[in-house]
Amino acid sequence: MISFFDDKTSPWMEDLPYDWRDVYSLGQSIPYQKHETIFHQDHAAKHVYVVLQGRIRLFLTTPSGDEKAIAIIGRNGLLGECGLFDHPTYNNGAITASKATLLKVPVERFKEAFSTNLTIAHNVLRFLDGKNRILASHTMQLSFYSAAQRICFTLMQLGSTYGKEGNGKRVITVRFTHQELANVVGTSRVTVANTMKELERKHILSKEGGLYVIEDEAQLYRSVLDGLSL
Numbered sequence: 001m002i003s004f005f006d007d008k009t010s011p012w013m014e015d016l017p018y019d020w021r022d023v024y025s026l027g028q029s030i031p032y033q034k035h036e037t038i039f040h041q042d043h044a045a046k047h048v049y050v051v052l053q054g055r056i057r058l059f060l061t062t063p064s065g066d067e068k069a070i071a072i073i074g075r076n077g078l079l080g081e082c083g084l085f086d087h088p089t090y091n092n093g094a095i096t097a098s099k100a101t102l103l104k105v106p107v108e109r110f111k112e113a114f115s116t117n118l119t120i121a122h123n124v125l126r127f128l129d130g131k132n133r134i135l136a137s138h139t140m141q142l143s144f145y146s147a148a149q150r151i152c153f154t155l156m157q158l159g160s161t162y163g164k165e166g167n168g169k170r171v172i173t174v175r176f177t178h179q180e181l182a183n184v185v186g187t188s189r190v191t192v193a194n195t196m197k198e199l200e201r202k203h204i205l206s207k208e209g210g211l212y213v214i215e216d217e218a219q220l221y222r223s224v225l226d227g228l229s230l
Contacts, residue, residue, distance in 0.1 A: 009137040010161040011154065011184045013130060014074035014174050018123040020050045020103070023113050027105030038079060038094040038102065045083030045090045048110040051075055054100025057183065058092050069183035071134050072097060072176075078127050083107040084114055097180060147187040148228040151195045152220055154185055155205070159214045170214040198228060 029052060032038065038049065041061050051073055058070040058079070070092055073079060082091045084107065113120050137157075141150045155172070163170040178192040185192075199205035204220050206213045214220055 009133045010157040011069070011071045011134055011138075012074070012158060012161070012174055012176065013071055013077050013134075014055070014162065016074065016076035016127070016130075018076045018127060019119065020076065020123065022117055022120055023050065023105055023110060024103065026109045026113060027103045030102055030104050032096045032100045032102060034096055034098050036096045038096065039090050041091065041093040042089045045080055045087060046107055048081055048083060048105050048107055049079035049094075050103040050105070051077045051079065052101040052103055055097040056100060056102075057095050057097045057180070059095070059183070060092050067093075067183070068186055070138070071131065072180060072184065078124065080107070081124060081128065084111050084124065142186060145224070146227055147185065147191050148195045149224050150185040150187070151181065151192060152199070152223040152228060154181065155199075155212070155214065156217075156220060156224060158212075159217065159220075163214070170217060171208070172212045172214065175210060195228065199223070 027047075027050075032054070038056065039045075039047075041059075053075060056073045056077070056079060058073060059067045060070060061067050073094075079094050079102070080090055114124055115121075141153055145153060158172045158174060158176075159170045162172055162174040164173050165171075178196065179189045182189045182192045196205065199220070200207070202219070204214070204216045204223065206215050
């Protein structure tokens with residue numbers, strides 16, 4: 001319906017189609033608890049990680065300690081891939097957004113596989129292209145949209161990427177919290193809660209069985225273009 005909502009710009013990179021079986025023997029599988037740090041921004045990039053299960057939040061940190069989320073990485077996503085291209089440090093931080101299991105691979109072993117296995121190289125480049133699209137979308141939204149518009153835009157992205165249509169509605173099949181949405185769009189949890197409440201009041205959005213439902217996609221689209229009155 002809405003052409004400029006590229007389904008590759010959703011900040012939730014879940015259930016990705018990449019096959020990493022050729023690197024499984026190169027590392028070790030490690031379980032993590034929710035809110036556990038995987039690596040810090042600017043620390044030495046010694047490992048590349050494949051997400052086997054769970055969700056990981058990537059974020060940037062300012063010198064004063066403020067954080068800006070980049071993306072939520074789910075199953076078959078990569079973490080720390082900057083180390084494959086001679087960057088000595090991680091260019092972002094990574095923390096678990098749920099319980100997770102990661103494949104931890106020494107960067108030199110992954111780099112060798114990247115250099116000799118065309119499937120692995122193709123998957124890495126496709127993943128990097130997806131992240132680049134997300135960063136471009138972040139730049140556009142932060143430059144031109146209000147917080148409420150960014151929330152509506154992200155809901156449209158989620159609907160485009162993970163939506164299931166039925167009875168004129170679109171069910172967003174990926175679950176997320178107000179705090180996760182706030183982290184991604186760069187606003188407060190209170191702003192997200194108020195915006196979602198207003199969308200529900202206007203019958204643009206509803207929630208069924210723990211999943212959000214876009215009731216009126218055209219009106220949500222107009223909320224992106226024109227802003228949402230709170």
